[in-house]
Amino acid sequence: MESGFLLCFATFALLLPFFSFLAEAQGIGVNYGMKGDNLPSPSEVISLYKSRNITKLRLFFPDKEALDVLRGSGIGVILGAYNEDLPQLAENASFATSWVNESVIPYATSVEFRYIDIGNELIPGDSASYVLPAMRNVDAALRNAGVAIPVTTAVSTEVLDTSYPPSQGAFSDDVSQVLTDIVGFLSAKEAPLLVNVYPFFAYAGDPGEVRLDYALFTSGGVVVQDGSLGYSNLFDAMVDSVNAALERAGGGAVEVVVSETGWPSAGGDAGATVDNASTYINNLVKHVKSKAGTPRFPGKEPEVYLFAMFNEDLKPAGTERNFGMYYPDMSEVYHVSF
Numbered sequence: 001m002e003s004g005f006l007l008c009f010a011t012f013a014l015l016l017p018f019f020s021f022l023a024e025a026q027g028i029g030v031n032y033g034m035k036g037d038n039l040p041s042p043s044e045v046i047s048l049y050k051s052r053n054i055t056k057l058r059l060f061f062p063d064k065e066a067l068d069v070l071r072g073s074g075i076g077v078i079l080g081a082y083n084e085d086l087p088q089l090a091e092n093a094s095f096a097t098s099w100v101n102e103s104v105i106p107y108a109t110s111v112e113f114r115y116i117d118i119g120n121e122l123i124p125g126d127s128a129s130y131v132l133p134a135m136r137n138v139d140a141a142l143r144n145a146g147v148a149i150p151v152t153t154a155v156s157t158e159v160l161d162t163s164y165p166p167s168q169g170a171f172s173d174d175v176s177q178v179l180t181d182i183v184g185f186l187s188a189k190e191a192p193l194l195v196n197v198y199p200f201f202a203y204a205g206d207p208g209e210v211r212l213d214y215a216l217f218t219s220g221g222v223v224v225q226d227g228s229l230g231y232s233n234l235f236d237a238m239v240d241s242v243n244a245a246l247e248r249a250g251g252g253a254v255e256v257v258v259s260e261t262g263w264p265s266a267g268g269d270a271g272a273t274v275d276n277a278s279t280y281i282n283n284l285v286k287h288v289k290s291k292a293g294t295p296r297f298p299g300k301e302p303e304v305y306l307f308a309m310f311n312e313d314l315k316p317a318g319t320e321r322n323f324g325m326y327y328p329d330m331s332e333v334y335h336v337s338f
């Protein structure tokens, strides 16, 4: 009996890290955007995450109050840096060290950081060349402090020149060199690439050409046949076109984490209604929970962060202000079953 107990214990001890990794990786994340002058306090917001069983969150910058509330919460966190800090993070190693000293180290033992996101949608753009040097400086500062958190950056699907059919996905010429170097870094560090994936913008930009049911996961069958792979929703097609581009850039093993995806409930553009937003988000959540993966990687569902928790009134007028699942008073714009 004693040896049985020991064996049992040993098995449990071996499995424990595995299970805690699974627990950490499971579930849908939600972006916690703060561009509103009427939003609830971080402690009310984090309580709302907990009450809805939302297990992951993305912060766009190191908000000390939110990070304090996240201590011991078990919520997985993607931590971003201000885009404005990129030049200094890239050119001044001691600025990167003090950023890590102030924004990460004080929380490293109590907040479950998943990734540090250096730069949001800076490629293509004037600041694109700062991204990799800034990632390297932050990574070095973390390593020097003995903290192991993968460092990455977030791009939109604008980095693709070709995205149709998905197997032809390729980075455009103007970003190809920058991204190939970043992909090399991510490969070597086994870090994922964060990608903001918006079927909504594809639909709203060309509603005559892009089928709404394909964008909303309601087609009920294959819409795009790509060689042997059949696509019934645009989300999978967009993720796989990035997967194909990564492979072309020598990063076939680099994982895609969907750092943003969402659908506005108002604001004037084609498709921006509460019902369409609810359909998109709830079907997406079901898709992620089914762990179906994409046609290119069946069974390997990407980690996904919905955009966003709240409608944000300081964003540009129109659909941009209406991506929230909640109004600032914490009532639901539409219900999401997590």
Ligand SMILES: *[C@@H]1O[C@H](CO)[C@@H](O)[C@H](O)[C@H]1NC(C)=O
Pocket: 051, 052, 053, 338
């Ligand atoms: C959260 O998860 C717990 C445990 O799985 C469950 O009992 C509870 O009903 C869930 N709450 C919500 C709001 O989904």
Ligand SMILES: *[C@@H]1O[C@H](CO)[C@@H](O)[C@H](O)[C@H]1NC(C)=O
Pocket: 092, 094, 095, 096, 098
């Ligand atoms: C580099 O960053 C450090 C730490 O923030 C700062 O004290 C120093 O002035 C910066 N150097 C330059 C040249 O900006």
Ligand SMILES: *[C@@H]1O[C@H](CO)[C@@H](O)[C@H](O)[C@H]1NC(C)=O
Pocket: 094, 095, 097, 098, 101
């Ligand atoms: C960062 O923190 C370490 C450890 O406390 C300290 O030695 C170092 O001077 C700090 N560096 C900066 C640039 O703040």
Ligand SMILES: *[C@@H]1O[C@H](CO)[C@@H](O)[C@H](O)[C@H]1NC(C)=O
Pocket: 212, 269, 270, 271, 272, 273, 274, 275, 276
């Ligand atoms: C979804 O968007 C389309 C296109 O704008 C619109 O015609 C339709 O009424 C919307 N559907 C719902 C259920 O809101």
